[in-house]
Amino acid sequence: xxxxxxxxxxxxxxxxxxxxxxxxxxxxxxxxxxxxxxxxxxxxxxxxxxxxxxxxxxxxxxxxxxxxxxxxxxxxxxxxxxxxxxxxxxxxxxxx
Numbered sequence: 001x002x003x004x005x006x007x008x009x010x011x012x013x014x015x016x017x018x019x020x021x022x023x024x025x026x027x028x029x030x031x032x033x034x035x036x037x038x039x040x041x042x043x044x045x046x047x048x049x050x051x052x053x054x055x056x057x058x059x060x061x062x063x064x065x066x067x068x069x070x071x072x073x074x075x076x077x078x079x080x081x082x083x084x085x086x087x088x089x090x091x092x093x094x095x096x
Contacts, residue, residue, distance in 0.1 A: 005081040019066030
């Protein structure tokens with residue numbers, strides 16, 4: 001699997017959603033969707049339509065685990081060369 005460096009421009013979360021889910025936009029114009037369910041962090045990088053299978057999929061916790069902190073998510077996806085981008089020293093992070 002070839003890993004291409006990508007930067008997240010924006011990332012949103014709905015705090016009341018279980019399992020934890022984040023959606024955002026990459027500098028390349030592609031979309032990113034992150035979901036943590038059943039102890040697995042699934043990362044989808046896509047253009048127009050969310051694919052059936054995640055781009056990256058990793059077991060991080062217990063089977064019943066669906067809660068994860070944003071900092072942990074960002075730390076985990078660094079290995080795929082997906083990083084959070086800072087613009088004017090402000091994180092482009094928003095919540096619904």
